[in-house]
Amino acid sequence: MKKIGFLSFGHWTPSPQSQTRSAADTLLQSIDLAVAAEALGADGAYFRVHHFARQLASPFPLLAAVGARTSRIEIGTAVIDMRYENPFYMAEDAGAADLIAGGRLQLGISRGSPEQVIDGWRYFGYRPAEGETDADMGRRHAQVFYDTLRGEGFAQPNPRPMFANPPGLLRLEPHSDGLRERIWWGSGSNATAVWAAKLGMNLQASTLKDDESGEPFHVQQAAQIRAYRAAWKEAGHQREPRVSVSRSIFALVDDRDRMYFGRPGQEQDQIGFIEETQSIFGRGYTAEPDVLVEQLRKDEAIAEADTLLLTVPNQLGVDYNAHVIEMILTHVAPALGWR
Secondary structure (H helix, E strand, O other): OOEEEEEEOOOOOOOOOOOOOOHHHHHHHHHHHHHHHHHHOOOEEEEOOOOOOOOOOOHHHHHHHHHHHOOOOEEEEEEEEHHHOOHHHHHHHHHHHHHHOOOOEEEEEEOOOOOOOOOHHHHHOOOOOOOOOHHHHHHHHHHHHHHHOOOOOOEOOOOOOOOOOOOOOEOOOOOOOOHHHHEEEEEOOHHHHHHHHHHOOEEEEOOEEEOOOOOOHHHHHHHHHHHHHHHHHHHOOOOOOOEEEEEOEEEOOOHHHHHHHOOOOOOOOEEEEEOOEEEEEOOOEEEOHHHHHHHHHOOHHHHHOOEEEEEOOHHHOHHHHHHHHHHHHHHHOHHHOOO
């Protein structure tokens, strides 16, 4: 059995070919797609965060709105770039959104990836400390955020406050119990997966990672997940971790599917560079349902994960994306034992 959700980057463009022509379109349609996915029986609605781009950027208003409109589905991010975040303010936003959603947030965070502008986090007021890289800064922000979610007091109270304080040091409010166990680290390398395991965060693996062995993408990612689980066990954590992978998977069942995705072109892994690191980009899966089933059986990383996030082409509109999700849930997942 696997949890199956969707992952939207929330693209929008003022083009007549796009169903999402404005930021308002993207935000409102994201809510509608989460509602539709829940009705179909999907397990998660996840959103990517990018700054200085015509994509989703400020996650917590959206997560809170989805939480208010749904009752069961998990609501998450994949991922929030922690180089841009104030960990304390983020803890307040996350606590509030999680309370609105009734404890359904699943927050993916990470050190981030290349953005639309050079050193965009500087415009948000952040700079690496002496001797730090921007990646180090992102991980530092993540650790502060993660520690703050313990809900322990750390701030000295004012002896003459406007309102009466509880005894002792004060914590940030609102605090949501259990949210800390629903924080995920988006890892692109074996080393950062092990780092996340030691801290006690769940693992999100994407459609790309550092090319560390020259093997096929799914083989490398499966090894990454196994290294994470071994480090988790060694750290002695008392709960079972969650692991997700993201994939582009489209079942060709009607003329629309064949028009949009019936042309070949994503059947092989690709090698590229992110900054100066050689990376491997995982293949997409596009075929008739019976062929998809056989292809997906061979993906070792999907087999290792408990959660699968389906990347969706959000500019094709809510109805079509709901169809994409439904076809996987009804024609592919049962045949693979995921349902």
